Amino acid sequence: MDLNVLKSYIPLYNEALLLTVKIGFIGILTAFAIGLSGAWAIYFKIPVVKKVLTIYIELFRNTPLLVQLFFIYFALPKLGLKISAELCGILGLGLIGGAYMIETFRSGLESIDKVQSESALSLGMTEGQVFFDIILPQAFSVSMPGIMANVIFLLKETSVFSTISLMDLMFTAKDLIGMYAKTIECLFLLVVYYLIMLLPVSILGSIIERRVRYAEFGD
Amino acid sequence: MSELVKVKHLHKEFGNNVVLKDINLSVKKGEVVVIIGPSGCGKSTFLRCLNGLEEIQGGVVTVDGLPVEPDKKDISNIRQKIGMVFQSYDLFPHKTVLENTILAPIKVQKRIKDDAIREALELLDKVGLADKKDYYPRQLSGGQKQRVAIVRALLMHPDVLLFDEVTAALDPEMVHEVLQTMLELAKSGSTMIIVTHEMAFAKAVADRIVFFDKGEIVEETRDVKEFFEEPKTERAKRFLKTFAYE
């Protein structure tokens, strides 16, 4: 391995990492928002919305992100909806992530014992107070391991962004291999940079999982 | 004495399954009514109808003269007049003992936090749990949890307290401490409606016994002692026999 080559590639990888993290972050936030509001709508069985959400969840959970991105990026412009590659990445990640997050939050909400909301209601709390003060905080901590797994899954999925010519880590590696054929250096940096991005999240995830499983509230 | 809770011709069904038929009952201020009956007789459902946790298909329930209707906007106001303690799992696991008790007084009744805390600590002290105020529910025993649940209900200053088999999920040695707390409440003049399987406790605490079977009131009497020794109806006799070993 040529150290000088590594050194000269690092700035390019830094830039790519930044872009990946940026799009990943905004995409995951979007997924989070979709997940919370979608789970809320399903939990309260809002008539038409529930049906629509179910179709959306099935569609996006049963197709690859790559195909979704191609559809958004190459097909939708034919209908006059042209969006930038970056926005497409965010949208794609947000939509697929949203479908997974809804399921995670929904099962969290449903895992909370009915007596919880009944005893809160019997104290005179309104439906809204019950949801936000009693059910949601509990559901959230139950969902935490699932949420972290989704976050890692989504960050990994960003690796397909290169196909819509976003200059992410994958794109940079592929590009450099194609131009200078320093395959080993490029792949080495690719692995290192994905580790930099994902290892902390993964470690955080297992810490949270352990806390939720063994401690719950009150240690 | 005024009538606090009034139930007239209450009818309740789940689908085609009638669980309560034509229930009539009124409870006066300061009265302790104990409801007993075999499992599935509708006694718990009846209790839940009293604070609007169940929709009813016929009849009226009033508390303090106000009708209890689950879908009405003011149901929250009526529920504040009715404290309820459940079988188990009703403390909020993400809040400490103190937070559990003061949550509704602050959020619902908009009381000043310091006042709510002061009163909560007083009541916790009375049930011997003041030192546990910063514990989370999972760090408490079943009996302690139920006493906290009682304090939480009391802090709302309800007109009437409902107890739905509050000791059914407890280990035998925990049952006593909870029932003791309830007995003291009864002595202090609280209005209580209690569903229980603890016959000795029922005998000790009740001003009136109501015996439910198959969704209806079969026997109702103020002569508590006589009910347990010489019930009038065949069904009550048969039910009481299930608690004896020969």
Added chain:
Amino acid sequence: MQSLGIDVLFKGTNMIRLLKGLWVSVEISLISVAISIVLGLIVGVLMTAKNRIIRLFFRVYLEIVRIMPQMVLLFIVYFGTTRVFGMNISAELSAIIVFVFWGTAEMGDLVRGSIKSIPRIQYDSAYALGMDKFQVHFFIIFPQTIRRLIPLSINLVTRMVKTTSLVMMIGIVEVLKVAQQIIEANRKASPNAAFGIFAVVFLLYFLVCWPISRFAVKLEKRWA
């Protein structure tokens, strides 16, 4: 519909070509799943081993698989091995190696989880009935493990099918690649073909994965 390029599908052998492309992905995933399940069963049992070093080894393996995007693994195997070992592995073989490497870890973890999820009381009560170790495992534990395992491994199939869409990145001509070729070939005659063709690809994936995941959900409910 004319303008949205659905017509291109019915030109010549286009639809057949798309389906053949889809079959390439499905074939790769089926081969990978079959191998992964066999290896995963072994790995899963090893993951519950008493030996700490064995457990640690598989823990690290699982962690690597969980963290590295499959696309990175594909690149390493496809481009990396050629450089390091001077071997020329075909794209198809690279894909199968990567998906087996990934699938075995996932399957192993499912097996481990299923074994661990059987409560101790099941072992205790079986031993209390006088069964020996083999009988306990064969008649009591194994059937319960399998029931939990089957729906989960069916889900692995759909995940595998979805992930095989990545193989176009190492030059395998599968459904997405075919789609691109068709769109390219009809660029002049049908400029909007991208919409129709990609919509169909989207739908094709859905039609493969959806029934499988529904089936898994059904089994899970019935056996819960």
